[in-house]
Amino acid sequence: xxxxxxxxxxxxxxxxxxxxxxxxxxxxxxxxxxxxxxxxxxxxxxxxxxxxxxxxxxxxxxxxxxxxxxxxxxxxxxxxxxxxxxxxxxxxxxxxxxxxxxxxxxxxxxxxxxxxxxxxxxxxxxxxxxxxxxxxxxxxxxxxxxxxxxxxxxxxxxxxxxxxxxxxxxxxxxxxxxxxxxxxxxxxxxxxxxxxxxxxxxxxxxxxxxxxxxxxxxxxxxxxxxxxxxxxxxxxxxxxxxxxxxxxxxxxxxxxxxxxxxxxxxxxxxxxxxxxxxxxxxxxxxxxx
Amino acid sequence: xxxxxxxxxxxxxxxxxxxxxxxxxxxxxxxxxxxxxxxxxxxxxxxxxxxxxxxxxxxxxxxxxxxxxxxxxxxxxxxxxxxxxxxxxxxxxxxxxxxxxxxxxxxxxxxxxxxxxxxxxxxxxxxxxxxxxxxxxxxxxxxxxxxxxxxxxxxxxxxxxxxxxxxxxxxxxxxxxxxxxxxxxxxxxxxxxxxxxxxxxxxxxxxxxxxxxxxxxxxxxxxxxxxxxxxxxxxxxxxxxxxxxxxxxxxxxxxxxxxxxxxxxxxxxxxxxxxxx
Numbered sequence: 129x130x131x132x133x134x135x136x137x138x139x140x141x142x143x144x145x146x147x148x149x150x151x152x153x154x155x156x157x158x159x160x161x162x163x164x165x166x167x168x169x170x171x172x173x174x175x176x177x178x179x180x181x182x183x184x185x186x187x188x189x190x191x192x193x194x195x196x197x198x199x200x201x202x203x204x205x206x207x208x209x210x211x212x213x214x215x216x217x218x219x220x221x222x223x224x225x226x227x228x229x230x231x232x233x234x235x236x237x238x239x240x241x242x243x244x245x246x247x248x249x250x251x252x253x254x255x256x257x258x259x260x261x262x263x264x265x266x267x268x269x270x271x272x273x274x275x276x277x278x279x280x281x282x283x284x285x286x287x288x289x290x291x292x293x294x295x296x297x298x299x300x301x302x303x304x305x306x307x308x309x310x311x312x313x314x315x316x317x318x319x320x321x322x323x324x325x326x327x328x329x330x331x332x333x334x335x336x337x338x339x340x341x342x343x344x345x346x347x348x349x350x351x352x353x354x355x356x357x358x359x360x361x362x363x364x365x366x367x368x369x370x371x372x373x374x375x376x377x378x379x380x381x382x383x384x385x386x387x388x389x390x391x392x393x394x395x396x397x398x399x400x401x402x403x404x405x406x407x408x409x410x411x412x413x414x415x416x417x
Numbered sequence: 418x419x420x421x422x423x424x425x426x427x428x429x430x431x432x433x434x435x436x437x438x439x440x441x442x443x444x445x446x447x448x449x450x451x452x453x454x455x456x457x458x459x460x461x462x463x464x465x466x467x468x469x470x471x472x473x474x475x476x477x478x479x480x481x482x483x484x485x486x487x488x489x490x491x492x493x494x495x496x497x498x499x500x501x502x503x504x505x506x507x508x509x510x511x512x513x514x515x516x517x518x519x520x521x522x523x524x525x526x527x528x529x530x531x532x533x534x535x536x537x538x539x540x541x542x543x544x545x546x547x548x549x550x551x552x553x554x555x556x557x558x559x560x561x562x563x564x565x566x567x568x569x570x571x572x573x574x575x576x577x578x579x580x581x582x583x584x585x586x587x588x589x590x591x592x593x594x595x596x597x598x599x600x601x602x603x604x605x606x607x608x609x610x611x612x613x614x615x616x617x618x619x620x621x622x623x624x625x626x627x628x629x630x631x632x633x634x635x636x637x638x639x640x641x642x643x644x645x646x647x648x649x650x651x652x653x654x655x656x657x658x659x660x661x662x663x664x665x666x667x668x669x670x671x672x673x674x675x676x677x678x679x680x681x682x683x684x685x686x687x688x689x690x691x692x693x694x
Contacts, residue, residue: 181690233575240497
């Protein structure tokens with residue numbers, strides 16, 4: 129791996145009696161790193177730390193070579209950071225342009241014309257230039273996610289932290305998002321969280337799987353899929369002793385675990401590897417969400 | 418048909434923007450009628466300058482018209498980017514200011530109704546309310562729960578204490594104007610109608626100081642509760658119902674203001690990090 133721009137070393141975080149992170153360690157360099165895990169895995173807490181919003185209780189963070197615990201270095205990080213929170217809030221009476229302009233001011237872009245040019249640039253990038261004058265409260269949910277992405281792209285940041293960026297997007301919007309992010313990631317560091325394995329398979333050369341505040345896996349999507357190699361089967365009937373089993377679109381049952389009788393071994397996917405790793409808890413968390 | 422043509426030097430100065438206004442107006446009028454000069458000048462225009470001018474035109478045309486709050490702030494000399502920061506302040510919305518005006522109006526009516534009858538319940542109510550309104554305004558001016566874009570703001574390079582200070586000052590100023598108008602509308606109250614100012618300053622800075630330890634809403638709740646208890650107890654127990662607004666108490670509020678500002682300065686770093694939503 130090239131020079132790491134993000135270093136997370138033994139980070140822990142507790143909120144009252146809840147342990148959100150338990151000694152998480154990983155590095156990331158230029159390119160896209162996906163954090164994959166069920167709801168409650170600790171992804172959002174970790175991303176809020178990478179966005180300098182939260183400080184760890186213990187452990188060490190280095191972002192773009194700086195320590196976010198130091199006030200001056202934190203400021204230097206924030207000047208090169210773009211952050212899209214999981215639930216971005218909007219001043220609903222602002223227009224799209226006014227809201228992104230407001231965030232640009234928070235990002236120290238004071239000179240009016242240069243700031244407005246930058247606002248137009250990012251709105252164009254996410255395909256929202258035609259609704260620049262429309263009130264945010266009148267936009268669809270998908271458009272609001274794009275507004276949130278646009279504000280994160282202001283200033284062409286070196287570190288882009290995106291929390292569940294594809295949640296609520298339709299397939300066409302998701303494709304557009306992948307185009308935008310993959311273009312940005314060629315020379316920059318993008319860390320995004322998701323609980324959708326398709327996003328990881330399509331976008332991320334590197335994936336960190338998290339569960340219950342721990343990093344369970346760190347590698348490529350192919351390596352994640354490889355975990356399930358030799359353990360994914362298709363059979364006509366459901367096997368009672370399978371680790372996980374469900375009826376696929378072709379009517380046959382897909383099993384992860386030991387081979388049921390008469391089953392065919394198939395190539396594993398990223399989702400198979402993820403489910404084998406995180407197990408039934410992932411399904412339960414998805415159902416609860 | 419025109420019979421004369423501008424010379425190359427004049428056209429070059431026009432194209433470069435170095436010609437005086439009167440000559441530029443004359444050349445412009447000529448260019449409308451003279452195709453050869455239009456061709457000549459177009460060859461001398463520097464594309465970068467044209468791009469800058471076009472960007473300026475585009476910006477003027479495309480930039481959205483600011484809302485009433487931003488226009489009002491600009492009218493009193495607030496810089497446009499600061500006005501936009503203030504326009505995002507929940508307690509500077511027209512609906513909030515209107516609610517403040519209604520609360521103050523009600524207090525003034527009560528004060529006027531009891532004035533001159535030896536009973537100062539209405540005046541007491543006016544002072545208690547006028548001192549409290551900025552506290553509530555400051556509590557919802559910043560922080561999780563009241564600022565929808567709070568988390569994005571925390572991760573931005575602008576210092577949290579700067580945003581808090583800008584917004585708190587604007588809220589205090591707006592409240593002071595409203596309360597001032599209310600006091601003028603009730604001339605029978607006399608000078609004591611301004612006696613809420615220092616208590617309000619003390620309570621507001623105390624709320625900000627407490628906000629470095631707990632959420633602003635909780636800080637405001639604690640300060641409001643303490644204020645209501647103190648004023649109620651003094652009104653009942655002291656011989657003077659307005660004792661909380663007289664000389665000695667005013668000095669105490671000045672002390673409270675300075676202590677709170679000291680705490681705020683010492684703990685300003687707490688605005689640089691977020692809390693769990």
